[in-house]
Amino acid sequence: MTLRELTPHHAARILTLRLDDNEARWLRALGVTEGARVTVLRAGPFRGPLQVRVSERTTFAIDRTVAAAIDVAPEGSLA
Amino acid sequence: MSHHHHGVGNLLGNDAPCVLLLGRPNSGKSSVYNRLTGADAKVGNFPGVTVDILSADLTLPTSRQPVRVLDLPGVYSLDVTLDPGTDEGVARTFLDRVIAEKTRAVLVQVLDASQLAAGLALTRELLARPLPLLVVLTQRDVLAAEGRSLSVKPLQAALGVPVVAINAHDPAARGTLLVALAEVLAGDATPGPRMPPEWDAQSLAEGAVRDVAVVSAEALRNRARTDQLDRVLLHPVVGPVIFLALMVGLFAAVYSVAGPVSSALDVGVQSLGALLARPLGRGLLGSFVTDGLLGGAGTVLAFLPQIVILTAAMELLDASGYLARGAFLLDGALRPFGLGGRAFVPMLTAHACAVPAIAATRILRDPRERLTVILVLPLLTCSARIPTYGLVLGAFFGGRPVLQAVLFVALYLVGVLAAVVVSLVLRHSATRGRRLPLVLEMPAFRSPDPRAVARACFVAGKRFVRDVGTVILACGAVLWVLLHVPSPGAPVDSHPTDASAMERSVGAAIGRALEPVTRPLGFDWRINVGLLGSFGARELMVGTLGVISGIEDADEHPESLATRLRTAQDGHGGRRYDARTGVALLVFFVFACQCMSTLAAIRRETRSWRWVVFVTVYTYALAWVAAFVASRAAGLLGL
Numbered sequence: 001m002t003l004r005e006l007t008p009h010h011a012a013r014i015l016t017l018r019l020d021d022n023e024a025r026w027l028r029a030l031g032v033t034e035g036a037r038v039t040v041l042r043a044g045p046f047r048g049p050l051q052v053r054v055s056e057r058t059t060f061a062i063d064r065t066v067a068a069a070i071d072v073a074p075e076g077s078l079a
Numbered sequence: 080m081s082h083h084h085h086g087v088g089n090l091l092g093n094d095a096p097c098v099l100l101l102g103r104p105n106s107g108k109s110s111v112y113n114r115l116t117g118a119d120a121k122v123g124n125f126p127g128v129t130v131d132i133l134s135a136d137l138t139l140p141t142s143r144q145p146v147r148v149l150d151l152p153g154v155y156s157l158d159v160t161l162d163p164g165t166d167e168g169v170a171r172t173f174l175d176r177v178i179a180e181k182t183r184a185v186l187v188q189v190l191d192a193s194q195l196a197a198g199l200a201l202t203r204e205l206l207a208r209p210l211p212l213l214v215v216l217t218q219r220d221v222l223a224a225e226g227r228s229l230s231v232k233p234l235q236a237a238l239g240v241p242v243v244a245i246n247a248h249d250p251a252a253r254g255t256l257l258v259a260l261a262e263v264l265a266g267d268a269t270p271g272p273r274m275p276p277e278w279d280a281q282s283l284a285e286g287a288v289r290d291v292a293v294v295s296a297e298a299l300r301n302r303a304r305t306d307q308l309d310r311v312l313l314h315p316v317v318g319p320v321i322f323l324a325l326m327v328g329l330f331a332a333v334y335s336v337a338g339p340v341s342s343a344l345d346v347g348v349q350s351l352g353a354l355l356a357r358p359l360g361r362g363l364l365g366s367f368v369t370d371g372l373l374g375g376a377g378t379v380l381a382f383l384p385q386i387v388i389l390t391a392a393m394e395l396l397d398a399s400g401y402l403a404r405g406a407f408l409l410d411g412a413l414r415p416f417g418l419g420g421r422a423f424v425p426m427l428t429a430h431a432c433a434v435p436a437i438a439a440t441r442i443l444r445d446p447r448e449r450l451t452v453i454l455v456l457p458l459l460t461c462s463a464r465i466p467t468y469g470l471v472l473g474a475f476f477g478g479r480p481v482l483q484a485v486l487f488v489a490l491y492l493v494g495v496l497a498a499v500v501v502s503l504v505l506r507h508s509a510t511r512g513r514r515l516p517l518v519l520e521m522p523a524f525r526s527p528d529p530r531a532v533a534r535a536c537f538v539a540g541k542r543f544v545r546d547v548g549t550v551i552l553a554c555g556a557v558l559w560v561l562l563h564v565p566s567p568g569a570p571v572d573s574h575p576t577d578a579s580a581m582e583r584s585v586g587a588a589i590g591r592a593l594e595p596v597t598r599p600l601g602f603d604w605r606i607n608v609g610l611l612g613s614f615g616a617r618e619l620m621v622g623t624l625g626v627i628s629g630i631e632d633a634d635e636h637p638e639s640l641a642t643r644l645r646t647a648q649d650g651h652g653g654r655r656y657d658a659r660t661g662v663a664l665l666v667f668f669v670f671a672c673q674c675m676s677t678l679a680a681i682r683r684e685t686r687s688w689r690w691v692v693f694v695t696v697y698t699y700a701l702a703w704v705a706a707f708v709a710s711r712a713a714g715l716l717g718l
Contacts, residue, residue, distance in 0.1 A: 028200065029200050030197065030518060031200070032518070035281060042309075044313070045319055045412070048407065048409075048411025048420070049517050060519060060520055061518070062518050063410070
């Protein structure tokens with residue numbers, strides 16, 4: 001399952017970044033790394049980016065095409 | 080503590096070791112800088128570095144050692160940079176030069192303790208550089224409020240460099256920082272060997288931060304506050320509406336506050352002119368100083384307030400965390416045009432002035448997107464166009480206030496439309512290639528630091544006067560000369576008047592030479608002289624037309640010039656200009672990049688003359704075609 005398909009407010013862990021090397025390094029530098037816990041909060045208007053909470057504290061706007069290239073393992077529903 | 084201007088030549092200009100502050104955006108780096116240096120700072124221009132880097136000199140209390148503290152742009156990573164012109168590229172270039180020139184320097188990484196793992200990724204990159212490193216952890220108070228405690232020791236041991244934890248809002252933090260700096264400079268502070276970093280940021284962070292207590296009620300409130308605000312501000316319907324309202328309100332505020340301030344400054348410049356007019360007389364020198372130089376200075380000052388006010392507003396929005404939300408809301412809408420959500424920041428700024436807007440493109444990480452935005456920014460309606468719009472609308476649509484208002488709004492919309500359409504075309508031609516998708520941190524909402532806002536305003540004001548002011552002054556002076564030096568070969572007038580002297584000037588001769596090109600648009604040599612003046616700076620258009628028409632103070636009182644334009648005779652009993660001329664002139668001003676400061680800024684940011692020529696040619700070509708089409712259309716509509 002990819003980050004893009006993740007139901008909003010359901011937590012997951014990042015498994016792999018299926019992106020080109022430079023882009024993957026950039027995401028890791030931001031803190032979006034393998035093993036990080038992620039939750040999709042909402043999607044932007046006009047088919048815009050996803051707002052994703054990463055490692056509980058930081059939130060990112062992540063383009064849908066990038067989200068579609070991030071494989072995640074769902075953890076189960078949050079309260 | 081003293082502050083320095085930086086000389087050219089050597090990168091840092093003196094022998095004092097430098098302290099380079101580095102850190103992720105939103106890491107609290109500017110608070111640390113403020114705490115260390117006492118808020119205010121000089122903005123240095125370093126050769127080869129386009130970004131203004133803040134720096135201040137101070138003396139370490141224990142060793143009496145002078146040091147220079149430099150605040151580098153915020154970066155997530157130094158190694159994953161794409162474009163040397165962006166903030167990250169600048170920090171990287173700067174660091175590379177410090178290393179290459181063997182400047183004595185200490186790196187200070189400011190690291191948000193509440194986002195430790197993310198910040199440690201940058202630490203790893205910094206450890207690979209051959210410079211001493213001090214890690215400063217901020218937000219320990221936030222961490223504590225969240226019920227977590229941080230132990231510095233395991234971090235220090237794993238990293239092999241000194242680590243201090245501070246609360247930047249606490250005045251005592253300055254002492255802690257200075258002592259740590261002195262130790263690093265003395266070279267006796269490094270507790271362990273600088274190993275090639277083998278540790279894993281995530282587990283190191285997990286080892287250093289521990290859950291110890293209950294989360295404080297305040298921390299819970301803070302966390303909930305951002306979530307609640309996001310629910311409203313990022314709502315798919317309400318969010319964009321609030322965004323639009325905020326932007327409209329922002330511009331209304333900018334103009335309503337800037338107007339009175341500009342008038343006050345203008346009164347000052349005028350009384351100075353009156354004061355100088357007496358001793359200098361009405362001769363050539365007097366005319367040059369009062370009309371040529373002071374007029375130009377007045378024009379610069381008239382635009383300064385709105386630059387400063389818009390900067391303050393943008394800085395407040397940025398520091399509060401809202402600009403990242405704006406980018407989130409707009410990304411989907413801008414993507415079809417080959418732009419990303421963040422592009423709205425420079426595009427908004429360009430409605431005041433393209434020069435700071437071009438500098439604002441440094442936040443765009445994608446080099447192609449950044450270049451595209453730079454190339455279309457001159458199409459957006461900067462405030463320097465407004466006096467010309469006002470004059471032309473007043474001259475040809477004076478009796479029809481509703482049409483006037485509709486046309487005024489239409490001119491803005493045409494600018495925005497042109498910018499996005501041209502950007503779409505460029506993304507399929509000159510700047511085609513893969514687009515980097517948006518990945519952007521959305522920081523928690525917080526209240527901005529007023530000192531940082533004040534500093535940004537100071538930087539923007541200084542940069543505007545330096546980059547735009549000098550060009551306006553120089554162009555005003557050149558134009559004055561062109562209009563006062565008689566053209567060689569012009570017949571000698573036995574009874575010269577101001578107006579007839581003007582008609583035989585070099586400027587008029589150039590204006591006449593351009594008539595074959597501009598006749599289809601309805602422009603005669605007089606308007607051409609105005610266009611000639613506005614080639615350097617479009618701010619000069621109204622004043623130049625005033626001089627040509629023999630009307631003084633056209634900048635302050637455009638009504639009489641508007642009447643003159645409307646009623647001017649063509650020598651055959653007909654009107655010299657009509658509404659179609661007016662429409663053509665308005666449309667020409669929408670598209671043409673009549674601004675040398677903008678061209679200079681494009682040169683600076685793209686490091687190439689190619690794009691300067693490109694912008695000049697495409698905007699003038701577009702301006703001519705669009706003005707021609709618009710004047711024909713106006714004729715068909717019976718204007």
